[in-house]
Amino acid sequence: MGLTPRQEKIAEMVKTLGPITGEQIAERLNVTRAALRPDLAILVMSGMVEARPKVGYYYTGKNALSLFTEQISRIKVQDVQSVPVVVTVVTSAYDAVVTMFLEDVGSVFVVEPGGILAGVVSRKDALKVAMGGSDLHKMPVKVLMTPVPKIIVTSPDESVLMAAKKIIENEVDSLPVVSPVSQGGNKAQEVVGRLTKTNIARLFVELGEGRGGNTYS
């Protein structure tokens, strides 16, 4: 955050002695209350220190990154998602893998009529079966895919941060982005996008280069 030595000193003082009033800090530093104001304003602004009326200043432990945290939680899946690559449930496992190569994606989504999510096929699933010596030509994609109840999904208005946590915690490469629809009275999920680790890595690069602020906020 680039604090000055005096600001560091004040932060340390608030951390150790807080809650502490501005007058008490001024006294200890042997400066006037007015001289202290800009420094306190910056510490409060940075989120590191908070002011509570009639109590004084206390330490929050937050740093400059808190500002980023706030901004990042506003970026939604729909801001960074990719177009989904889908095959129908009647496809063969072989054709699903060919689609994967043609579109150069790590996973394809298997859909029923109306774009309703039925399953996901990943490179890992396909490689496992191919290594096992099975003939993918004769295998329906339904046998190869991970079926719906086991699939982790996200929605367009979920924060990318939450979706990224799902990807990490469930050790998957991508999440189908779905919208709820009613199908014959039952709840179903229409595939509307694809969120991958590549989307997240690209967002990381954009934010790291300071380009995220214009695009997403």
Next chain:
Amino acid sequence: MGLTPRQEKIAEMVKTLGPITGEQIAERLNVTRAALRPDLAILVMSGMVEARPKVGYYYTGKNALSLFTEQISRIKVQDVQSVPVVVTVVTSAYDAVVTMFLEDVGSVFVVEPGGILAGVVSRKDALKVAMGGSDLHKMPVKVLMTPVPKIIVTSPDESVLMAAKKIIENEVDSLPVVSPVSQGGNKAQEVVGRLTKTNIARLFVELGEGRGGNTYS
């Protein structure tokens, strides 16, 4: 950034009229120079406004994300990298893929004695060959792997931001982290780690949750 209305007003003034001195701003707002000091300090601190001696304040157009940009560029590959998963050059393609499954990684690195990088095998490479009907048991890993001159690498002290750009631009899932070594007078690269899109997604989550500041700065 949570600027106050007065700070917003000053920022706008600096943007439109800058460079402008503190005295000129104070005069226009009908306040004293001292009363203005905390606001100007915050605007300078945020990076939105810069002060140039004998010239005045001018607008930079930077936002709160600039602080993040600065912090992020200090995070190095070695701060987030994973342990590399390697096989030797005399392995069969089949064993390389089995290693990939046993270790649950998307790519394995092929090394010569001394841990010298010779090649990389990805799930995509393996799936392509398996789909083509080749017998991976009889195929040496050397035939399957992408060989060294074509491999994009990173080093422990490269910034994660630069490494992430390499991953995105070259459309790969991971980079071998290498250190230069001399091998019989020739330059070679020893494999010391593995940087994946998962490492970057995990870092994104940590930063987004405000945990990055303690770990990396």
